[in-house]
Amino acid sequence: MSMTFSTFTFYAFSAILIFAALRVITTRNPVHAALWLVLSFFSAAGIWLMLQAEFLAIALVLVYVGAVMVLFLFVVMMLDVNFEVLRQHFRSYLPIAAAVGALVLFEMALVIVDSAIGHTATAGAPPPAGGNTSALGKLLYVEYVYPFEIAAVVLLVAIVAAIALTQRDPRHRKHQDPSWQVKVRREDRLRILDMPSEKPPA
Amino acid sequence: MLGQLNYWAALPEIVILAAASLILLIDLFVPEDRKYVTYWLTQLTLLVATCVTLTTLRATTIHGYNGMVVDDMLADFLRISCFIAVSLMLFYSRSYMAARGLLRGDVLVLTLFSLLGMQVMITGSNFLTLYLGLELMSLSLYALVAAQRDHPRGAEASMKYFVLSALASGMLLYGLSMLYGTTGSLDLDTVARAVFGHHESPLLMTFGLVFVVSGLAFKLALVPYHMWVPDVFDGAPTSVTLLIATAPDIAAFAMTLRILSGAMQGAAFDWQGMLIVLCVLSMVLGNLIAIAQVNIKRMLAYSTIANMGYMALGFLTANRYGFSAALFYIIAYVLTSLASWGIVLLLSRQGFEADRLDDFKGLNARSPWWAFMMLLVMFSLAGLPPTLGFYAKFVVIEAAINDGFVWLAVIAVVMSLIGAFYYLRVVKLMYFDAPVDTAPITVRGDTAVTLSVNGLLLLILGVLPQQLIGLCAIVLTQSNFP
Numbered sequence: 001m002s003m004t005f006s007t008f009t010f011y012a013f014s015a016i017l018i019f020a021a022l023r024v025i026t027t028r029n030p031v032h033a034a035l036w037l038v039l040s041f042f043s044a045a046g047i048w049l050m051l052q053a054e055f056l057a058i059a060l061v062l063v064y065v066g067a068v069m070v071l072f073l074f075v076v077m078m079l080d081v082n083f084e085v086l087r088q089h090f091r092s093y094l095p096i097a098a099a100v101g102a103l104v105l106f107e108m109a110l111v112i113v114d115s116a117i118g119h120t121a122t123a124g125a126p127p128p129a130g131g132n133t134s135a136l137g138k139l140l141y142v143e144y145v146y147p148f149e150i151a152a153v154v155l156l157v158a159i160v161a162a163i164a165l166t167q168r169d170p171r172h173r174k175h176q177d178p179s180w181q182v183k184v185r186r187e188d189r190l191r192i193l194d195m196p197s198e199k200p201p202a
Numbered sequence: 203m204l205g206q207l208n209y210w211a212a213l214p215e216i217v218i219l220a221a222a223s224l225i226l227l228i229d230l231f232v233p234e235d236r237k238y239v240t241y242w243l244t245q246l247t248l249l250v251a252t253c254v255t256l257t258t259l260r261a262t263t264i265h266g267y268n269g270m271v272v273d274d275m276l277a278d279f280l281r282i283s284c285f286i287a288v289s290l291m292l293f294y295s296r297s298y299m300a301a302r303g304l305l306r307g308d309v310l311v312l313t314l315f316s317l318l319g320m321q322v323m324i325t326g327s328n329f330l331t332l333y334l335g336l337e338l339m340s341l342s343l344y345a346l347v348a349a350q351r352d353h354p355r356g357a358e359a360s361m362k363y364f365v366l367s368a369l370a371s372g373m374l375l376y377g378l379s380m381l382y383g384t385t386g387s388l389d390l391d392t393v394a395r396a397v398f399g400h401h402e403s404p405l406l407m408t409f410g411l412v413f414v415v416s417g418l419a420f421k422l423a424l425v426p427y428h429m430w431v432p433d434v435f436d437g438a439p440t441s442v443t444l445l446i447a448t449a450p451d452i453a454a455f456a457m458t459l460r461i462l463s464g465a466m467q468g469a470a471f472d473w474q475g476m477l478i479v480l481c482v483l484s485m486v487l488g489n490l491i492a493i494a495q496v497n498i499k500r501m502l503a504y505s506t507i508a509n510m511g512y513m514a515l516g517f518l519t520a521n522r523y524g525f526s527a528a529l530f531y532i533i534a535y536v537l538t539s540l541a542s543w544g545i546v547l548l549l550s551r552q553g554f555e556a557d558r559l560d561d562f563k564g565l566n567a568r569s570p571w572w573a574f575m576m577l578l579v580m581f582s583l584a585g586l587p588p589t590l591g592f593y594a595k596f597v598v599i600e601a602a603i604n605d606g607f608v609w610l611a612v613i614a615v616v617m618s619l620i621g622a623f624y625y626l627r628v629v630k631l632m633y634f635d636a637p638v639d640t641a642p643i644t645v646r647g648d649t650a651v652t653l654s655v656n657g658l659l660l661l662i663l664g665v666l667p668q669q670l671i672g673l674c675a676i677v678l679t680q681s682n683f684p
Binding site: 160161 | 207212219223226266267268270271306308309311312315318322328330331334335337338341342344345348349351
């Protein structure tokens with residue numbers, strides 16, 4: 001098999017992806033883990049781009065890297081969870097975790113072996129004319145426009161419900177009154193104390 | 203491409219969505235003490251939507267949005283029923299909501315959104331739309347159950363409803379995915395053709411059907427998926443309970459009919475067996491546990507469970523007569539249920555819920571008219587002539603006997619006899635006991651008129667049920683149900 005440039009790129013991305021994914025679960029610092037996850041997302045996006053699935057690649061970067069992971073980082077930094085405490089019982093769960101892991105591996109092997117016996121590697125369907133993005137757009141906004149709109153309404157209801165459940169009436173709310181703010185005088189903010197000066201330490 | 207969209211098929215949905223979005227914005231500019239503006243706008247929306255549905259009424263079936271939506275007679279009939287149910291709910295609960303700070307824009311808008319979800323369920327002709335409609339309806343209802351922010355019981359009920367409902371949705375989706383796996387489509391008509399193509403049901407399809415029936419049974423409040431009903435009915439503000447107990451039943455019925463009959467009629471033998479079990483359990487448990495209740499909201503909750511069992515009795519025959527009997531039953535039940543919760547709302551006032559059976563003691567002495575209305579409701583729920591409830595039970599039992607389920611009919615009759623005990627107990631409390639609560643009953647004019655018409659309809663339709671029974675049969679025939 002000749003080593004074309006695209007094969008080389010694929011292996012490079014894959015190697016980075018696997019290494020980053022391993023680091024996500026082995027690193028001790030949760031912030032580092034999140035950053036490694038960002039790297040693995042980028043590599044996966046690269047592989048998708050090579051498969052000419054440009055929409056998925058961009059969505060992965062924009063949504064997961066741009067929004068979800070950043071949010072996750074904020075949460076990890078703000079919550080200040082003591083991960084050492086969480087990790088204390090790690091060893092006692094090891095046997096059961098290993099058993100579940102082995103089972104999952106076995107199932108995946110079954111699926112892969114099964115499909116490998118049935119049919120030889122099939123080339124993926126060629127990307128539709130005009131690219132994935134336009135094909136997806138046509139599906140979403142023409143064929144599935146009705147469910148798409150309803151899904152949008154579900155999200156709107158989620159917003160309305162969240163506000164309805166958490167909003168308090170004004171007297172229970174911490175709010176700013178601009179007219180009150182502009183009427184502020186110097187004396188409200190600043191207090192000048194008359195203190196005797198001290199000698200600097202020798 | 204756009205020509206195939208046929209967007210007229212979903213015109214009432216468009217009206218409700220547009221109006222709900224507008225009211226959401228307009229409400230921001232309505233001062234706190236003038237929330238009746240939002241209230242009447244909501245009522246106007248329901249009126250306009252009803253008129254739009256009536257003007258676009260046709261006898262033919264139209265598919266819209268690439269087969270996502272079906273606009274048939276059944277859809278129009280059930281849509282209008284839902285509009286009326288929600289409108290009456292708003293009429294009955296106006297004072298209750300105002301007294302508890304629930305007459306807010308968000309509550310009214312969420313009510314409209316849950317109505318939109320019901321409409322989507324009623325008109326869905328694709329697993330995807332049916333599921334999205336269900337979620338839209340449920341999501342709005344979870345929030346409404348917790349609408350009284352400072353009441354921990356409401357929040358608890360909402361949490362229970364949310365968690366259990368999410369589990370049921372998961373089961374439904376799991377089942378639908380299996381049906382998709384065996385039939386290769388999400389479109390109900392395509393699925394129906396694929397199911398009829400099989401000589402015997404593949405194992406995976408039967409398996410999927412079990413999950414689908416479980417998910418639907420949860421929404422219909424059939425035993426053993428009924429656990430949420432008493433807690434949610436009891437914990438929610440009564441106005442929200444009224445909403446949950448009426449229109450969503452119609453939508454859940456439509457969804458069940460569309461999935462089980464519209465798509466899975468070829469596998470009727472499989473789901474019939476499951477429904478028989480659910481039906482018997484619901485009738486028995488619902489009626490027996492209701493006897494032990496001292497709280498009227500919980501009693502009516504168990505009564506709902508039992509009534510859904512009777513509805514299933516008509517449904518499980520899987521033929522046209524059974525479906526039309528079940529449709530008639532659900533309409534009759536919703537009409538009765540509206541009046542029953544309406545009277546509970548009527549007796550409650552600022553700081554007083556009227557949710558114990560004892561609160562009904564001596565109602566006749568306090569107000570003979572409302573005692574008479576409650577008498578009609580209880581007679582109708584118990585299935586005594588000459589009320590609507592009698593004919594509702596009569597047609598489902600007749601449908602079951604015609605299809606050879608005599609033993610089921612016997613259980614239904616025995617259980618409705620047992621059920622008559624706790625309904626008649628309310629009548630006894632109202633007429634033969636001395637009043638405990640002597641506060642005067644104050645009723646708004648519009649509430650009094652609508653509730654009285656509702657109560658009298660139970661009597662009038664009980665004497666002259668043929669039109670409504672005939673309408674149910676015609677609607678199903680026109681909509682091509684078997």
